[in-house]
Amino acid sequence: MIQIWGRNNSHNVQKVLWFCGEIGLEFKREDAGLEFGRVRDADMLARNPNAVIPTIEDDGFVIWESNVILRHLARKYGGADFYPESVEMRTEVERWMDWQQTTLLSPMTTIFWGRARAPDKFPKSEIDEAVQKAERLWQIVSQRLEGRSWVAGEHLSLAEVSIGALAWRWFSLVSEKERAPNDNLEDWFKALCARPAYKEHVMAVPLK
Numbered sequence: 001m002i003q004i005w006g007r008n009n010s011h012n013v014q015k016v017l018w019f020c021g022e023i024g025l026e027f028k029r030e031d032a033g034l035e036f037g038r039v040r041d042a043d044m045l046a047r048n049p050n051a052v053i054p055t056i057e058d059d060g061f062v063i064w065e066s067n068v069i070l071r072h073l074a075r076k077y078g079g080a081d082f083y084p085e086s087v088e089m090r091t092e093v094e095r096w097m098d099w100q101q102t103t104l105l106s107p108m109t110t111i112f113w114g115r116a117r118a119p120d121k122f123p124k125s126e127i128d129e130a131v132q133k134a135e136r137l138w139q140i141v142s143q144r145l146e147g148r149s150w151v152a153g154e155h156l157s158l159a160e161v162s163i164g165a166l167a168w169r170w171f172s173l174v175s176e177k178e179r180a181p182n183d184n185l186e187d188w189f190k191a192l193c194a195r196p197a198y199k200e201h202v203m204a205v206p207l208k
């Protein structure tokens, strides 16, 4: 059984837990990160010298970087729907995964810390600016969803798993008044919310 280290309110950990839920992969999880510490203990630094979560161990093989963990699990346990084998489709999935880390994450982190985790620490202007930036980025997802149900391919894929945990934060922490009406994105989000593993590992976890 795979071992996961990481608190379940980290979106990077949630991606891994949600994906395990989607593919029915059993895991053991130990809390680590922030108030749980552990990440700087010698045994954890030996596994992940970055002192961040998630870290996993699969049959003695240690992996860090959430999106790399997802790709490993998909290749080994997940099947072609989540991480398609055709070169073009795989590139498509990977593009959205990288975009989540390099582009969407930054404003979403400001929104999350500014409105959920440490509301006193961020000036309103900084949060408002992040909301505007993120709004433009979610419009890109919406354009991609024009005429299609999923971001890449005909099935929920790792593209959704990497972006979807942030979608919960977007719809929970940003009011309807601040968001432009966006049917494509809302329909896609509703489809995520209907998935039992998303409910369990993302929606049910308090935003803090």
Ligand SMILES: N[C@@H](CCC(=O)N[C@@H](CS)C(=O)NCC(=O)O)C(=O)O
Pocket: 010, 011, 012, 013, 032, 033, 034, 039, 051, 052, 053, 054, 064, 065, 066, 067
């Ligand atoms: N690029 C890394 C980022 C890992 C990361 O920054 N994780 C955050 C939680 S989302 C963390 O460990 N924060 C410090 C902590 O929880 O102690 C990944 O995707 O795994």
